[in-house]
Amino acid sequence: MKKKKSSAPPGPRPKKRRRHRRGPGILISLLCLVLICAAILAAVTVxxxxxxxxxxxxxxxxxxxxxxxxxxxxxxxxxxxxxxxxxxxxxxxxxxxxxxxxxxxxxxxxxxxxxxCVPSAVVSFENRYWLVDKKGKILEEISQEQTAGYCLVTGLELEDPQVGEYLDFSQQEQGKALSIILNTAENSGILKEIMGIDMTKLFEIRLQYTERFVVELGTVEELEKKISFLNQVVERLGSTDTGVIDLTDPQTARFRPQ
Missing domain, CATH: 3.10.20.310 (membrane protein fhac)
Structure with a gap:
């Protein structure tokens, strides 16, 4: 006799996933957002x-x-x-x-x-005089008679100086050296004592310190130390001494009386 094939009872049918239709809720939310932004913009404007x-x-x-x-x-x-x-x-x-x-x-x-700005010096160039602050900003052009009382800087080569602009140097090293001198001298409290700065040669910079001393600075290397030496020399000299203070060697200072 042939055996009848047994068949397993049918399992549950898989449920079909229902597709959720996006209703008008999102559109309403976007519309509300637009209206809120418009209201804020209108309030700001009005x-x-x-x-x-x-x-x-x-x-x-x-x-x-x-x-x-x-x-x-x-x-x-x-x-x-x-x-x-x-x-x-x-x-x-x-x-x-x-x-x-x-x-x-x-x-x-x-x-x-x-x-x-605080005026720091006057830069002389091609018979014109430019009043500048310690950052090199040109504050105004002044006459030669008006330079009295300011530190007069000579020997610089400038490119088309204009009031309200910063000094533009033909030799950028001159600009860096001048900035170091003005800032260091101001921080050391001696800028008002410097009557002139000759920067014709960057390796032979000379200062006129009050009316009594010519300071041979050399370069701006170790300038803070050089200014410290300068103060020590001036303190040791008499009130009537005049001459040259040599600071070209950052390790020492020498005085040559005149």
Missing amino acids: FFKVKRVTVSGESRYSSEEVLEAAGIAEGENLFFLNKVAITNRIFRDRPYLDTVSIRRKFPDTVEIVLQD
Whole structure:
């Protein structure tokens, strides 16, 4: 007899996954987001307008002169103010300024904070005289008579000096050396005693120190140590001594009376 094939009972049918249809919820959410952004933009545009501009800080310029250079119009939007453009306009028209900070004060005020440059020396070039700060920024062109009381720098080669710009040197090493001298002398408290700097030769820099001494500096190598030697020599000399102080050797100082 033939055996009947036994068949296993059929298992449960796999459930079909239902496809979830995206309803209008996402569109509504996007629409709400757009409306919220539009409302915020409208509020910023309508409510945050400039009504007052203040000027603070130490400066030779009056508030009116600074506001004229800034060019901020009443009613401009506080958020959309171009602070970089405003700062550049002020620097261009008011060269004595060292720092300019533009601050927004909500809901309707702009504050301009200023700090002036401090004149450090006068650079002589081609019979013209340029008043500069210790960073080499040209503050103004002055006459020869106005150079009295400033350290007069000679022997430099410049490229098209312009008020409000920084000194551009034909020999970049001259610029580096001048910066080192002005900054180190100021930090050491002797810049006001230096009447002149001759930088015709970078390896034979000479200073006129008060009316009594010519200082043979040589190079700016180890300048802080050289200035320390200079102070020691001056302290040991009498009030009427004059002569040459040789600082070309960073390890010692020599005095030659005249």
